[in-house]
Amino acid sequence: MSLISIIVPMFNEEAAIADFFAEVQPIMAALDVDYEIICINDGSKDATAGQLAGVYHDHPKTVRVLNLSRNFGKEAALTAGLDLARGDAVIPMDVDLQDPPELIPTLIAKWREGFDVVHAVRTSRASDQWLKRTSARWFYWLIGQLTDVEIPANAGDFRLMDRKVVDVICQMRERDRFMKGLFVWPGFRQVSIGYQRRERAKGNTKFGYWRLWNFALSGITGFSTIPLRAWTYCGFIISMASFFFAAYLIVRTLVFGVDVPGYASLMVTLLFFSGLQITGIGILGEYIGRIHGEVKRRPIYVVDSYLGPQLPAAENSAVILPGAARPRPHDG
Ligand code: UDP
Ligand code: MG
Helix, strand or coil: CCEEEEEEEECCCCCCHHHHHHHHHHHHHHCCCEEEEEEEECCCCCCHHHHHHHHHHHCCCCEEEEEECCCCCHHHHHHHHHHHCCCCEEEECCCCCCCCHHHHHHHHHHHHCCCCEEEEEEEECCCCCHHHHHHHHHHHHHHHHHCCCCCCCCEEEEEEEEHHHHHHHHHCCCCCCCHHHHHHCCCCCEEEEEEECCCCCCCCCCCCHHHHHHHHHHHHHHHCCHHHHHHHHHHHHHHHHHHHHHHHHHHHHHHHCCCCCCHHHHHHHHHHHHHHHHHHHHHHHHHHHHHHHHHCCCCCCCEEEEECCCCCCHHHCCCCCCCCCCCCHHHC
């Protein structure tokens, strides 16, 4: 029987955990598959860790729990889950039941038809506020223009991925992780199915607008260098225009002599180009900041503790438990 890994990142979700397991476990048990539910506790400050320990105690065969040492963000938590997953297929899911568990059998059916990635795409964003809906639409349009990977609009992280796709993603160890893009990047046979997204069952959203904005920047900088290169063309066009304007000024001065007025045009060009230059520097800064993050090569997440079947030895596992340091190469 094939093994399905469900990855559930959780950050301060004490209110949502019980409902999640109550709904997902019967659905999984009814399927003709083996399954593991991998819970990543992303540094919760509430009772999440204790509740997860309880769930593990009741279902040690189907539940695994990884407690991270602090809050690393959903993308890092998902990465930890992918590193831990042993399944032939992997499904990341939110704990708040916004990703409907009753869709899982359909995802698996599509996978059995031979698709390697089955995206769950929401057919309506009616449950979102106007601003979130509109900004999301712009974002997907923009990233579609700027990147080569085809990121399906309105797909969350909820999808099914075959083992071969997960193996590729696990090799991509970048720190600044835009998972929606990373999931698509490996390619293989992909298909989308539609679903109606529910309202959050319990608890509160962790993604405010500032976080979504930074998320969008990660997506664009992670998958496109067009914002960097655009300045070459912008600069070239401005230089050409300046050249002709200079020629015009020289001719005019030779023919009509010097005239002093011009404060307004001088001021406008000065301000316009200062703004343009600072924007250009800002965009450079976005990329340099991210290079800075990457070159430090810090781990993407740090594990505090783990509940579940024994992990492979440290040198064979991406997940390093405290006290199980890898032997360093020059140690002999
Ligand atoms: N989450 C996480 N770490 C974070 C923020 C969120 O693991 O730093 C988890 C959260 O517990 C939930 C999922 O990511 O399971 C989606 O979060 P949320 O429902 O708040 O996002 P939204 O659906 O509002 O976009
Ligand atoms: Mg949610």
